[in-house]
Amino acid sequence: MNQDSRKKSVEIVKRSKPRSASHKVISQDSFLDGFVSKVNYQDDGASLSVWVVFTSRYENHAEKESQLIQQMDAAVGKHADKWGWIKTIFNITGWLAVILIGVSAYLLVTEKEVPEFLKASFLTVVGFYFGGLLNEKKQADSNGG
Incomplete structure (x- = not known):
């Protein structure tokens, strides 16, 4: 040194x-x-x-x-x-949510109707994303972190 x-x-x-x-x-x-x-x-x-x-x-x-x-x-x-926030935001579910938001936003901007399956997929992915964040927080709290 x-x-x-x-x-x-x-x-x-x-x-x-x-x-x-x-x-x-x-x-x-x-x-x-x-x-x-x-x-x-x-x-x-x-x-x-x-x-x-x-x-x-x-x-x-x-x-x-x-x-x-x-x-x-x-x-x-x-x-x-x-850099922990990058791992939290940009996981597979996060990327799927970003893609679905982008597609939905494009359809809304071009004044096209957003199909029901896309709405359902979007809500499912967002639910899994925030559910995963909640589980990670609970695990960190129970481990004393």
Whole structure:
């Protein structure tokens, strides 16, 4: 890792632990588009260490390994949410809904009658689309997400 990421690790520790001194980056590894590092420091004569998680969308520290896992999971979540809406909107049902809306809009604009089977197909696809979104939300809520 480069010197800038080591300096950034120390800055994060200094900001979260204002009384800390004698900072030393013990280890540092790449993580997503940033890094995870372990920084040793002195606080009132005691030698302590803290983990730092830094990415373009997330920055935090952890004092224990269990907290580190939580911080890394949170960072992954921040990065996953960046494009999650695309997956939600543009699935097969979403594409079918877009096509059916387009065909229906074309028929309405050209003042042609929309056939009953097209109306029924449109309502069925839209129902499945929003029903799927509701099921995904229920599953995410039940999984603690």
